[in-house]
Amino acid sequence: MRHRVRGRKFNRTSSHRAALMRALATSLLKHKRIRTTLAKAKEARGYVEALITKARKGDLHSKRQIMAVINDKEVVKELFSEIVEKVGERPGGYTRVIKLGNRKGDAAPMAILELVDYNDVANLKAEQQKEQREAKAQAKAEKESSEVEEAQVVEETKEK
Numbered sequence: 001m002r003h004r005v006r007g008r009k010f011n012r013t014s015s016h017r018a019a020l021m022r023a024l025a026t027s028l029l030k031h032k033r034i035r036t037t038l039a040k041a042k043e044a045r046g047y048v049e050a051l052i053t054k055a056r057k058g059d060l061h062s063k064r065q066i067m068a069v070i071n072d073k074e075v076v077k078e079l080f081s082e083i084v085e086k087v088g089e090r091p092g093g094y095t096r097v098i099k100l101g102n103r104k105g106d107a108a109p110m111a112i113l114e115l116v117d118y119n120d121v122a123n124l125k126a127e128q129q130k131e132q133r134e135a136k137a138q139a140k141a142e143k144e145s146s147e148v149e150e151a152q153v154v155e156e157t158k159e160k
Contacts, residue, residue, distance in 0.1 A: 008043050021047045022069055024113075028095070029075050029083065032118035038099060038109040045095045045113060052094045055084050086117045 010017060024044040027034050029051075036044070051069065054062045063080065070076055087094050093116065100110040 008039055010039070010043075022071075024048075025051060026070050026072055026075055028113055028115065029070070029079050030072065033112060033114035035100070035110065035112050037103075038097070038111040041097045041111040041113040045097060048113075049092065049094050052079070052083065052087060053092070055079050056088065058084065083115065083118075087115075090117070 010020065012020065020040070021044060024034065024036065024040060025048045028044065028048055034041075051066055055066055058080065063076070066079065067073075067076055070079070096114050096116050096119070098112040098114070100112060102108065103110050
């Protein structure tokens, strides 16, 4: 029986598992969205949420505790300045796991782990790409219509 046994082992040693969680947490806080396996995303979710909750206190002790886990100073600064401000009122649930389907090579279930309040960054980027595609399509349509008009003018001049 596995009563009250928490966490996944990922077939790694405890130090390797800890390094994996630190790396996933650092990447998530740096990029606001990461793509990983579903099991790793679910495990990293709780790890990152505990860090953000600790950072919400904002005192020196919590900052040192987080610095012991995350070795990138820029990420820690960003966590305390931007991320905590954005999620300050939220009582929890700072991350979201979105299932993507299976990976082609080994059929491992994949997922996106993202910070909830930062999905607008990804949406803004997608919106900009959509606007660029629409602008290209419109320019192409205008070019084709001008070519058609030129062809009609040429035909009219030939008929005369």
